[in-house]
Amino acid sequence: MSDLATDREIDRSKMQVSDEVAIEINKMNKWYGTFHVLRDIDLTVYRGERIVIAGPSGSGKSTLIRCINRLEEHQEGQIIVDGTELTSDLKNIDKIRSEVGMCFQHFNLFPHLTILENCTLAPIWVRKVPKKEAEATAMHFLEKVKIPDQANKYPGQLSGGQQQRVAIARSLCMKPRIMLFDEPTSALDPEMIKEVLDTMIELAEEGMTMLCVTHEMGFARQVANRVIFMDAGQIVEQNEPEEFFNNPKSERTKLFLSQILGH
Amino acid sequence: MSNLHADTVAFVRDTMLPQKEPPASTVGLLGWGKKNLFTGPFNTIVTILCTAFIAYVLWMLIPWFFSPTWNATSLGECREMLTAAGKVGEHGTSGACWGVIRERWIQLLFGFYPAELYWRPILAFVLLAPALAPVLFSDKVPGKLLIFSAIYPFLFPWLLWGGTIWSPICAALGFVILYAVVKYGSEAIGQLGAIIAAVVAALVWWLFLSGYVQDGLAAVIPLAIEPVASRDFGGMMLSITIGVVAIACSLPLGIVLALGRQSDLLIVKSLCVGFIEFIRGVPLITLLFVASTLLNIFLPPGTNFDIILRVIIMATLFSAAYMAEVIRGGLAALPKGQYEGADSLGLDYWQAQRLIIMPQALKISIPGIVSTFIGLFKDTTLVSVIGLLDPLGLSNSIRADQAWNGIVWELYMFIAALFFLFCFGMSRYSMYLERKLQTGHR
Ligand SMILES: Nc1ncnc2c1ncn2[C@@H]1O[C@H](COP(=O)(O)OP(=O)(O)OP(=O)(O)O)[C@@H](O)[C@H]1O
Numbered sequence: 001m002s003d004l005a006t007d008r009e010i011d012r013s014k015m016q017v018s019d020e021v022a023i024e025i026n027k028m029n030k031w032y033g034t035f036h037v038l039r040d041i042d043l044t045v046y047r048g049e050r051i052v053i054a055g056p057s058g059s060g061k062s063t064l065i066r067c068i069n070r071l072e073e074h075q076e077g078q079i080i081v082d083g084t085e086l087t088s089d090l091k092n093i094d095k096i097r098s099e100v101g102m103c104f105q106h107f108n109l110f111p112h113l114t115i116l117e118n119c120t121l122a123p124i125w126v127r128k129v130p131k132k133e134a135e136a137t138a139m140h141f142l143e144k145v146k147i148p149d150q151a152n153k154y155p156g157q158l159s160g161g162q163q164q165r166v167a168i169a170r171s172l173c174m175k176p177r178i179m180l181f182d183e184p185t186s187a188l189d190p191e192m193i194k195e196v197l198d199t200m201i202e203l204a205e206e207g208m209t210m211l212c213v214t215h216e217m218g219f220a221r222q223v224a225n226r227v228i229f230m231d232a233g234q235i236v237e238q239n240e241p242e243e244f245f246n247n248p249k250s251e252r253t254k255l256f257l258s259q260i261l262g263h
Numbered sequence: 264m265s266n267l268h269a270d271t272v273a274f275v276r277d278t279m280l281p282q283k284e285p286p287a288s289t290v291g292l293l294g295w296g297k298k299n300l301f302t303g304p305f306n307t308i309v310t311i312l313c314t315a316f317i318a319y320v321l322w323m324l325i326p327w328f329f330s331p332t333w334n335a336t337s338l339g340e341c342r343e344m345l346t347a348a349g350k351v352g353e354h355g356t357s358g359a360c361w362g363v364i365r366e367r368w369i370q371l372l373f374g375f376y377p378a379e380l381y382w383r384p385i386l387a388f389v390l391l392a393p394a395l396a397p398v399l400f401s402d403k404v405p406g407k408l409l410i411f412s413a414i415y416p417f418l419f420p421w422l423l424w425g426g427t428i429w430s431p432i433c434a435a436l437g438f439v440i441l442y443a444v445v446k447y448g449s450e451a452i453g454q455l456g457a458i459i460a461a462v463v464a465a466l467v468w469w470l471f472l473s474g475y476v477q478d479g480l481a482a483v484i485p486l487a488i489e490p491v492a493s494r495d496f497g498g499m500m501l502s503i504t505i506g507v508v509a510i511a512c513s514l515p516l517g518i519v520l521a522l523g524r525q526s527d528l529l530i531v532k533s534l535c536v537g538f539i540e541f542i543r544g545v546p547l548i549t550l551l552f553v554a555s556t557l558l559n560i561f562l563p564p565g566t567n568f569d570i571i572l573r574v575i576i577m578a579t580l581f582s583a584a585y586m587a588e589v590i591r592g593g594l595a596a597l598p599k600g601q602y603e604g605a606d607s608l609g610l611d612y613w614q615a616q617r618l619i620i621m622p623q624a625l626k627i628s629i630p631g632i633v634s635t636f637i638g639l640f641k642d643t644t645l646v647s648v649i650g651l652l653d654p655l656g657l658s659n660s661i662r663a664d665q666a667w668n669g670i671v672w673e674l675y676m677f678i679a680a681l682f683f684l685f686c687f688g689m690s691r692y693s694m695y696l697e698r699k700l701q702t703g704h705r
């Protein structure tokens with residue numbers, strides 16, 4: 001694993017953390033049946049933050065970010081996204097989902113639709129944007145992720161890295177204010193990881209609020225403003241990347257870092 | 264490789280090899296035969312045995328098939344013709360008696376439908392093509408034809424059964440009411456409430472009001488074509504009518520049942536499971552008997568509930584249960600990620616189902632769906648058991664005729680050929696559809 005996500009200088013002019021709260025999680029608990037998977041999670045994310053969530057397998061990282069857009073239901077505590085609390089009210093859930101973009105490990109593109117249709121589907125049906133306008137927006141974002149020429153192909157005809165960039169473009173077409181990433185690069189070959197990370201870095205440079213579950217520590221070092229370490233369903237440690245990597249406090253963090261960084 | 268090593272490990276090619284023709288024994292007819300028919304002794308023996316068998320069957324069949332009996336008017340006459348032609352074997356004359364087909368083919372197609380009105384079923388089935396085209400070949404046919412597809416379900420029964428033009432219009436009005444209540448009621452009482460209210464309103468219209476309105480309108484503006492009673496329906500026309508309607512209705516019903524079976528709502532789920540398991544556990548023929556006899560006991564006396572309609576309902580329910588299971592298989596084959604992808608974009612349940620889940624699940628299930636269709640179409644022959652005159656029912660009555668008493672093969676072959684035509688068509692279409700919907704490489 002290379003130590004850096006990119007060789008170029010990162011433009012930090014728009015990467016500003018405001019004091020406006022984007023996501024607030026209070027004493028949140030979640031169980032799968034009787035298994036207590038998330039325990040007393042407290043987390044406040046400010047607009048413009050780039051947070052990387054790390055931790056060993058099975059620690060509940062995916063579950064945590066999936067709770068934020070209600071792909072999983074929490075049983076106790078509060079999750080407030082953009083001022084709307086997540087309850088079982090379907091209206092709230094749909095509202096939050098259309099404001100929060102999500103990228104998955106396995107892309108989850110719709111294989112029966114072209115790339116362009118993948119990108120225009122939600123704007124047309126959820127946001128009720130006219131088709132022409134939705135297509136223009138989609139092409140704009142496809143250009144941004146550097147695959148406008150693939151617009152009329154099907155996902156199955158693209159490489160993994162290209163598919164993940166389409167998935168990012170698809171989320172962006174909904175003009176989300178927050179982006180969630182669940183191990184977006186861990187199903188990819190090394191040379192494709194870089195192109196996806198580049199896209200994510202550009203997104204960060206534009207000031208997007210991002211929560212990323214990832215094992216790319218180079219990305220965490222260069223882009224994140226905060227790294228959260230989870231273990232056994234709890235937030236064990238969080239800090240600025242510099243401090244987190246150079247001066248971890250908890251024994252679990254030290255162990256994890258020594259394993260993942262290989263020294 | 265080995266002598267390469269003997270010389271030296273390093274190797275540089277200095278002349279590039281030109282492209283060569285493949286060996287003659289691997290291309291062309293010879294190559295094809297060698298690869299497909301004569302690979303190894305076992306394959307060769309199988310090929311020879313099969314060829315011999317096919318040749319033997321054809322040898323026996325072809326003389327029987329080509330027999331000069333087209334103009335015969337009775338089985339006896341057939342035998343005379345065959346004797347005259349010298350086609351006499353050890354067991355008497357041998358040869359098909361095609362006279363029965365010449366004399367009765369029209370009846371096998373139309374039953375006892377009045378001959379002067381044949382144009383109506385013919386027109387109805389011809390119009391089926393433009394009505395189906397925008398559905399079956401959506402990429403090659405202008406979408407505007409869909410309007411005709413929407414009108415067709417009302418036009419079709421009117422052409423077949425005849426009667427006043429107001430009855431299909433009133434039936435269609437029920438759907439207009441359904442749509443209007445859902446559309447304008449959703450804001451007032453929420454989506455679920457509006458759907459329930461719409462169904463109730465439409466049922467009230469169909470069951471109680473539309474009859475009066477229809478009679479009233481018919482009295483004022485008497486636009487009607489000659490009515491034909493259900494008992495005059497028969498032959499292939501009857502099979503196709505039952506088959507087409509039941510096929511068209513069982514797919515949507517099957518989808519609803521499959522979704523209901525996956526529902527989180529316990530009541531909905533148990534109802535769907537109960538229905539599917541019950542219907543699948545009962546032979547179609549018992550359902551048809553229920554349709555023909557038992558239903559009369561439950562219906563209020565004096566109600567006139569058309570027998571063909573009853574059979575269609577039973578056939579629809581029967582194949583919908585199978586359809587639901589086929590579609591459930593398709594749903595189960597979809598990765599969970601597809602649901603999550605749709606959810607994460609903010610699509611609601613029905614949008615996700617309609618735009619993401621169903622297109623893929625149905626595509627996966629195409630072979631199963633078409634098999635169910637074909638099964639249903641062939642099962643329509645069972646209606647002969649409850650006295651409807653489908654081709655098989657007619658063949659019995661034809662064989663009961665003095666002139667044709669003793670005919671077996673010719674009639675069944677003809678009927679089989681008719682059914683094969685339709686079923687083979689459906690099967691070919693499903694292959695076309697699978698190829699068309701193939702996206703991505705794999
Ligand atoms: N649907 C489920 N039902 C029951 N248990 C589950 C379910 N999903 C996850 N779990 C369990 O919850 C725990 C946390 O899972 P989660 O997927 O959040 O881990 P993770 O930190 O994302 O791990 P990884 O790095 O392997 O993705 C695991 O022990 C897992 O076995």
Ligand SMILES: [Mg+2]
Binds near residue numbers: 061062063182183
């Ligand atoms: Mg995970």
